[in-house]
Amino acid sequence: QVQLVESGGGLVQPGGSLRLSCAASGLTLDTYAIGWFRQAPGKRREGVACISRSDGSTYYADSVKGRFTAFRDNAKNTAYLEMNSLKPEDTAVYYCATDLGCTVSNGVYYHNKGYWGQGTQVTVSS
Numbered sequence: 612q613v614q615l616v617e618s619g620g621g622l623v624q625p626g627g628s629l630r631l632s633c634a635a636s637g638l639t640l641d642t643y644a645i646g647w648f649r650q651a652p653g654k655r656r657e658g659v660a661c662i663s664r665s666d667g668s669t670y671y672a673d674s675v676k677g678r679f680t681a682f683r684d685n686a687k688n689t690a691y692l693e694m695n696s697l698k699p700e701d702t703a704v705y706y707c708a709t710d711l712g713c714t715v716s717n718g719v720y721y722h723n724k725g726y727w728g729q730g731t732q733v734t735v736s737s
Contacts, residue, residue, distance in 0.1 A: 612636075612637050613635075613636070613637035613638050613726050614635070614636045614637055615633055615634070615635050615707055615708070615709070615726055615727065615728035615729075616633070616634045616635075616636075616728060616729070617631060617632065617633050617634075617705065617706065617707055617728040617729060617730060617731040618631070618632050618634070618731060619631040619632050619731060620705060620731030620732045620733045621732075621733070621734070622734045622736065623697055623733070623734070623735055624735070624736070624737050625697060625698060625699060625735055625736075625737055626696060626697065627697050627735070628693070628694060628695045628696075628697065629694045629697065629733060630691055630692070630693050630694070631647070631691065631692040631694065631705055631707075631731060631733075632689055632690075632691055633645070633647075633689060633690040633691070633692075633707030633728055634687075634688065634689045635688045635689065635690075635709075636688070638709070638726070639688065640683055640685065640688050640689070640690060640709070641664070641683065641685045642664065643664055643709035643710060643711075643725060644661055644662060644663050644664045644709070644710040644711065644712050644713050645661065645662045645681070645683060645690040645707060645708070645709060645710065646658060646660070646661045646707070646708045646709075646710045646713070646720065646722055646725075647659050647660040647661070647679075647681055647690075647692045647705065647706070647707055647708075648705070648706045648707075648708065648722070649701075649703035649704065649705045649706070649733075650703055650704050650706070651702060651703040651704075654703075656706075657672060657674075657703075658670075658672060658719065658720030658721060658722065659671065659672045659674070659675050659679060659692075659705075659720075660672070660675065660679055660681040660692060660720075661681070661710065661713035661715075661720050662681050662682065662683055662690065662713070663712065663713050664712065667683075668713075669681055669713075670713045670715055670720050672719070672720065673718065674700075675694075675701075678694065678695050678696045678697075679692060679693065679694050679695070680692070680693040680695075681693075690707055692705070692707075694733070697733075697735045698735060699735045699736060700735075701733060701735050702733060702734050702735050702736070703733060704730040704731065704732050704733075705730065705731055705732075705733050706727055706728050706729075706730045706731075707727075707728045708722055708725050708726060708727045708728065709725035709726045710722055710723050710724070710725045711723040711724055711725065
C-alpha cells in the first residue's frame with residue numbers, strides 16, 4: 612500500500628521557518644518527481660515546488676522563490692520543503708505528491724499523475 616505522510620506543519624509567526632516532511636512507504640521516492648502544492652481557503656491549488664526525478668533540478672513558484680527549498684533524502688525515502696521568511700499569505704494546507712515530471716507551463720507547475728499525501732496545515736500569523 613502506497614502512502615505519503617506529511618508532517619511539520621503548524622502555527623508560526625511572520626518571518627519564521629518550518630520544515631515539512633513527506634515520508635513515503637510502498638514506493639521508492641527517487642523514482643519519481645516530487646511536487647509540493649498548497650491550497651488556501653477559497654483559492655485554487657498552487658504548485659509551489661517540484662524536484663525532478665532525473666537530475667534533481669528544482670522548480671519554484673515566483674511567490675516562494677528564494678524562501679522555500681525542496682529536497683529529498685533518498686536514504687530515508689523522505690522529501691522535505693524548507694520554508695523560511697514565512698508570510699501570512701503562505702497560510703494554506705500543504706501537500707506533497709509524486710509526479711511523472713515537473714511540468715511547467717507559463718511559469719506554473721501542473722501535476723501530471725501520482726500519489727498524494729493527506730496534507731498538513733501551515734498557519735502564519737502573529
